[in-house]
Amino acid sequence: MNTEICFTPARKLARLIQSRKLSATEVVRAFIAQVERVNPKVNAIVTFLPDEALKAAKAFDRKRQKLPLGGLPIAIKDVIATKGVRTTWGSLVYKDHVPTEDHILAERLKKAGAILIGKTNTPEFGAGSQTFNKVFGATRNPYDLSKTCGGSSGGAAVAVAAGMVPFADGGDFAASLRNPGNYCNVIGFRPSTGRVPAYPHPYPWSNLSELGPMARTAADAAFLLSVIAGPDARAPTSICEPGSAFLKPLKRSFKKTRIAWSRDMGGLPVEPAVTKVLEAQRCIFKNLGCSIEDAEPDFSGATEAFETLRGVAYQHRIGALIQEHRDKLKDTVVWNYEEGRKLGAPEIAKAEALRTALYHRMRKFLEKYDFFVCPVNQLPPFPVDQDYPTEIAGTKMDNYLDWMKSCYYITTTTHPAISVPAGFTDDGLPVGIQIVGRYRDDFGVLQLAHAFEQATQVWKRRPALAQ
Numbered sequence: 322m323n324t325e326i327c328f329t330p331a332r333k334l335a336r337l338i339q340s341r342k343l344s345a346t347e348v349v350r351a352f353i354a355q356v357e358r359v360n361p362k363v364n365a366i367v368t369f370l371p372d373e374a375l376k377a378a379k380a381f382d383r384k385r386q387k388l389p390l391g392g393l394p395i396a397i398k399d400v401i402a403t404k405g406v407r408t409t410w411g412s413l414v415y416k417d418h419v420p421t422e423d424h425i426l427a428e429r430l431k432k433a434g435a436i437l438i439g440k441t442n443t444p445e446f447g448a449g450s451q452t453f454n455k456v457f458g459a460t461r462n463p464y465d466l467s468k469t470c471g472g473s474s475g476g477a478a479v480a481v482a483a484g485m486v487p488f489a490d491g492g493d494f495a496a497s498l499r500n501p502g503n504y505c506n507v508i509g510f511r512p513s514t515g516r517v518p519a520y521p522h523p524y525p526w527s528n529l530s531e532l533g534p535m536a537r538t539a540a541d542a543a544f545l546l547s548v549i550a551g552p553d554a555r556a557p558t559s560i561c562e563p564g565s566a567f568l569k570p571l572k573r574s575f576k577k578t579r580i581a582w583s584r585d586m587g588g589l590p591v592e593p594a595v596t597k598v599l600e601a602q603r604c605i606f607k608n609l610g611c612s613i614e615d616a617e618p619d620f621s622g623a624t625e626a627f628e629t630l631r632g633v634a635y636q637h638r639i640g641a642l643i644q645e646h647r648d649k650l651k652d653t654v655v656w657n658y659e660e661g662r663k664l665g666a667p668e669i670a671k672a673e674a675l676r677t678a679l680y681h682r683m684r685k686f687l688e689k690y691d692f693f694v695c696p697v698n699q700l701p702p703f704p705v706d707q708d709y710p711t712e713i714a715g716t717k718m719d720n721y722l723d724w725m726k727s728c729y730y731i732t733t734t735t736h737p738a739i740s741v742p743a744g745f746t747d748d749g750l751p752v753g754i755q756i757v758g759r760y761r762d763d764f765g766v767l768q769l770a771h772a773f774e775q776a777t778q779v780w781k782r783r784p785a786l787a788q
Contacts (some may be wrong), residue, residue: 345392741755
């Protein structure tokens with residue numbers, strides 16, 4: 322019974338709590354039991370709050386408020402400040418840090434009635450698409466404990482996949498929602514710039530790093546997005562459209578919808594195991610009534626733009642820490658900072674110009690097509706004790722970011738993108754498919770994701786250890 326509660330869709334759980342067919346206490350107890358049973362194997366939830374969560378659930382049951390997420394447990398990524406609850410950013414610098422205020426995201430989740438059950442693991446400062454750090458160690462893939470879960474929202478993806486929470490938040494700079502969603506057979510949605518506001522934020526004018534939902538289905542991702550999306554004056558780039566827009570039904574007809582299909586995004590190395598899974602699902606879009614063509618936009622300049630602007634972002638992110646705490650920071654975090662230090666105004670201006678050109682090429686490309694569909698990752702999950710892949714399909718990677726190009730190319734275009742469960746390799750490892758939509762058409766992306774997942778039912782395959 323506990324396991325079935327844990328794998329009940331979040332929207333349905335919310336309705337059951339509101340109608341008093343289940344109490345928040347019953348629901349939270351079920352998830353606490355699942356965390357206690359499964360988490361020691363995967364290390365997804367790194368600060369666990371069972372007593373506090375149970376107390377909050379009992380208080381909710383007494384009050385019986387009508388709140389959208391009322392009584393549902395949530396574990397918040399450990400880069401999001403939570404008032405009175407340890408937030409480490411996966412760094413030794415902050416291993417004992419307890420914030421005195423909530424991040425907007427935590428604030429909105431609590432206001433909507435979600436009950437904080439813990440914090441999810443992340444690489445240090447969210448740097449890298451492999452979840453490990455010196456504070457808590459590595460998070461393991463629930464489908465194969467010897468493999469990575471991806472990152473940086475790896476703890477969140479594993480917690481959702483293994484039924485330890487009904488949904489979770491994450492952040493995406495290079496690939497950090499889509500990559501772990503892909504590797505854990507769940508939804509990871511990078512919404513449009515400003516869709517989910519961020520505050521406190523060291524560089525609020527930046528539009529590279531975005532917050533978004535992780536869930537087992539597109540409908541539950543939309544449900545969570547309905548709470549965390551919407552404008553806030555503290556986040557100057559936030560979109561004015563309210564989050565409630567995501568509560569509309571996702572079902573729609575896709576007859577005559579034009580899909581641009583890309584196997585390698587214009588020449589990126591892709592492992593055959595990934596291509597095999599994705600090609601087998603091409604027919605799903607045809608069955609939905611879509612017309613499909615092999616095509617991709619021109620991504621030239623994406624690597625230079627992304628690496629330069631990432632270097633700038635790390636001046637904001639750790640510039641104040643580097644002098645005093647360099648010895649406590651992992652080498653790739655320091656590398657990002659040092660790469661940024663090399664930049665001058667001409668390099669930064671060129672990167673902005675390249676990114677502008679990329680945006681307009683993608684915008685025009687999606688005037689011809691309704692959606693762009695491509696791989697999320699270029700290889701299946703790799704060993705958990707490997708920091709990052711150094712080679713893909715025989716091609717050497719130049720740095721720890723290179724293997725994320727299939728995601729960060731999309732990041733540079735500022736278009737919404739989602740990872741949707743698409744299948745499994747012959748040895749049982751998850752593979753997701755990436756759906757990219759028109760600028761700010763976040764709802765349309767969720768609609769196509771919903772249609773695809775309902776046709777394939779791949780999302781229903783649970784990790785054996787979580788059943």
